[in-house]
Amino acid sequence: MPVQRHRVRPRSTATPSPSGSDAHSAGLTVDGRAPRFACGTCGSPLDRYAELPSGVVTYQHPIWKDADHPPVPVTADTVAATYVCDFCTDPKILFVYATTRRVLIHVETAQGSVVRDYGIRWSACVECAALVEARNLSGLLDRVLARGMSFAAEVRAHLADMLRQVLTLLRPGRALTADGRWDALPLVATTLPKVRDRLAALLAGDVGLPFGLGHEAVRASLAASLAITRLYWIDEEFTVLTRSAAQVLPRMGFSPGDLPAAHGFVAWTQPVDRRRRCVAASWSSHGDTVQLVGYRSIGDGLPPVPLQQLRGEVGWLVPTFAVTLRPGQPVTATHPAAPLLTTWRLIRQRLAETTPVKVDTSVRRAYRRARRPEPEVALVRIRGTRTRSAPAQHTGTGGESERDFRWWVTPHWRYQPYGPRRALRDWIVVRPHLRGPEDKPIRATTTVRVLGALPPRPDAPAGRR
Incomplete structure (x- = not known):
């Protein structure tokens, strides 16, 4: 049916959403959420249509997707679905919003009425999120139209109606998502204390967090441990070594004796796994149990003004996984903790040497003004050879x-x-x-x-x- 010219939505129905208490901590809810669908061939999220009055539901590729095949609807969690901003289609998404009810738009076609179901979940890139937070309808519409296709007047009106409903029905708060496609941005050793402090503030704040980190007790404990954590920066050669070894790590049992410190934060010069794009990790000890959180970098490619806003609101890192390790728990090459366990063991077995790094003057001055001890960063590198x-x-x-x-x-x-x-x-x-x-x-x-x-x-x- 000729719905293609009316398929105006430059967003995906398969938006990432927080789960459980993480959603509630950001004012979001998972009640009444319909299953998310993506194309089983290309992984692209699919748009949902319902014909009236029959109620027959069909799925189509979104308008921004130049697909050369018919859609194959499958639930999104069964394929490696790709996600984009639900407003401008930027793949560097960071936030998830929710509306109090589903946003529905009726479209009249030559064959009859079709209702466009936009759902209640809305993923946003950094720049669209700023417009959403300001409830800037005209600015958001201009950005959507500037980054989309050449839309007819009726489609522009449709978009304006859709965006108006979204801004009117928004629930309080927002949540972070780890599904954005950000290129890795290595952390600088001399600024590591500032990165750590901003991350602690993020965990202690009220933005929704993924991977079960949104519980008030969990995030408060993690933020407190980051404040006293020991900082490690792994040089390039050690990072390459760690990544190579972690990929073929044999089955090993975790031991609290593996830890170089009870609470720590480590940053590598490049991602140490392909799937999660992890460039940093923190751990906190609670008796023999260790809470481990991996992080991916954000901000690469942003213009200066949005980048500065991002650093102030979120920082340099967002969680990409969270796990708990207990004594004797097996860790293999597929476990998210494999790179960190490899790093710990290489350090513990005296295969590495650590030297202090002098942090930036601005960071040291900020610590003195706050009457905090001068931060210490340990540079970790492979011990020199004899020949x-x-x-x-x-x-x-x-x-x-x-x-x-x-x-x-x-x-x-x-x-x-x-x-x-x-x-x-x-x-x-x-x-x-x-x-x-x-x-x-x-x-x-x-x-x-x-x-x-x-x-x-x-x-x-x-x-x-």
Whole structure:
């Protein structure tokens, strides 16, 4: 039926929405929410239509989607659905809003009446969210039209009616979503205290949070732990090593002894997993239980003014997962905590060295004005190796100076002399360490072996007891 020319909605029905108490903490609710549908072929959210008076429901690709195939409606949680701003179609969404009731628009076609169901969930990018917060109908309409297709006058009127209903029916508050497609923006070591403080303020605030972090007790506890957390910044080489090792991490049981500090915050120079785009993580200890939250960066590509507003309202990071670890709990390469557990173990096994980083002068002055101790940031890097490359390098398996890679030596026991005149002998532990030319790349496949436990102490050789 010729509904295509009336399909004016530049938004998706499959908008991300907070769940449970996270929704209620932002003034949102999940009551009466219809299932979300996306295309099983391309993952694009689908628009919902209901013919009148028959009530027959059909689904179409949104108007901004240049689809070369018919829609295949499936529930959105069964495919890797892609989400965009429900106003301007920007993929860098950050907030979710809700209306008090479903927004419905009637459209007259040559075949009869069709009702357009916009639902109650509305995803928004940073710039559209600012217009929504200001209830700026004309500004929001201008932005939608400027970023959309060339609409006829009747379609413009339809859009204006839809946006007017949204702004009129908005419920209080908003929630964060982790579904935006932001490019990674590495954090700078010297500004890490400011990033941490802004994140603590976000967790302690009233914006809705995903992954069960919206409970008042949970967010208050996380914000308090961030205020006293130890800050770690992982350099480029260590980050690459961590990511490579985490991808093939064998099954390991978590132990509180893995932690380099009871409360900590770590930032990597690039994402350490592909799916979650995690560039930072924090942890807080509660007895033997550890609450772990991973974060992705936001703000890349924004113009200066919206970027400054984003830094003030949200900061540099938003949660991308949250898990709880208990003693003995297994962690594998697919677990979201795998990169952090890998980092902990590499630090704990003395494979890394930490040096203090002098933070920005403006940050130190702000701390002094607030009468807070000067913040400390620990730069974490791989310990230096003992051998250097020879002037002419050769590929092969010869001596250490001839190899074109570095490799990890696993922890092991060595039976050797000690004491006065080295007359006594006993087993000592040889800690894991790097071998090979220090200007060569590390063979990642050797890293996993280092993460394992020290083998049992062997018996003394016969005749040497």
